[in-house]
Amino acid sequence: MGLFNWGQSQEDKQEYEALKSELATLENRLDAFLAKLNERVDALLSGFIEEAPSVMAEDDRFGQAYYRFSSAMKGQAGSMREKLREVLEKQIEPVYSRYSDTLSAGSEGYSILHEWRHRCARKADEWEEQLQHRVDEATEQVERKDYEPVFAQMMNDYWQQCQLINCRQCGANLNIKQVYYYSAYVACSHCQTQNIFEPGTIARDIEHTARKLAEQRSKHFMDAHERRKREERSLYQQMHELQLTLSMEERVKRSGPKYEQLLSLESKRLQAESEAPELLDRYYRNIFDELTKLLPDLEEHHEKFFKSLQANYQRYESKRSTNL
Known part of the structure; x- marks a missing residue:
């Protein structure tokens, strides 16, 4: 009866066992590949967590070095994801297509094949989801910071700086009452002279820190x-x-x-x-x-x-x- 609908002949049983053996072998290879990928992820993320503090300590105020470092880590994680998808496309899907063209829908063989494909795809999806979760966790661990005291200190420094700004005409304090993020004209309340107030880098960082x-x-x-x-x-x-x-x-x-x-x-x-x-x-x-x-x-x-x-x-x- 062949692959279309297995009967009880010795040949049918051999074909049935051959199918199960091939599918099991490929699934075991997929499991082994996922295990190796996990080892690579372990090494990647442990290295990222270990090296990130020194990168951040020597970084500029815009965090460009850390951004490149973090992007490189995420790029390597993305490459692993692509390799997994390549395995599915080149090793799992061709086998599924080859047998699905010969097995009759509703037969035991077709059911086994369909469940095998679904199982392999699910393992890949779960691995990708776990990878993203681990990358996010590692990133959060590295970037974790309590921004409450950071923002409070920034605002305190800004207001202290403002107390030192005097009118260029009469010398009176400009009595700045709001946060300026960029250069602005501020009128002196005593002589009405327009003064250019340059808030400096601290004020320009306030909005970014407030967002964080x-x-x-x-x-x-x-x-x-x-x-x-x-x-x-x-x-x-x-x-x-x-x-x-x-x-x-x-x-x-x-x-x-x-x-x-x-x-x-x-x-x-x-x-x-x-x-x-x-x-x-x-x-x-x-x-x-x-x-x-x-x-x-x-x-x-x-x-x-x-x-x-x-x-x-x-x-x-x-x-x-x-x-x-």
């Missing part, structure tokens, strides 16, 4: 957003695996214990899918609210920036279609 502090204060929203995204992906994966076990009758009638379980998973998935973008919106909204608290004179600028950013990320929101 606002992000730090809003991080719990982003963490919740990422959790809901992971939950949605996990539920979708569970649904996909459950769908593979449905009988033809359950698929047609859309009923039965497994189908009810599928509907329950879909309900939870839809909730997570709905909440994730809401949490992202709250994250950005909170960032700009915090920025306005820190730098109230830039409220109008912050609001325009938020609306522009919001329109951009909402444009790319997408939802899955499960067709249950």
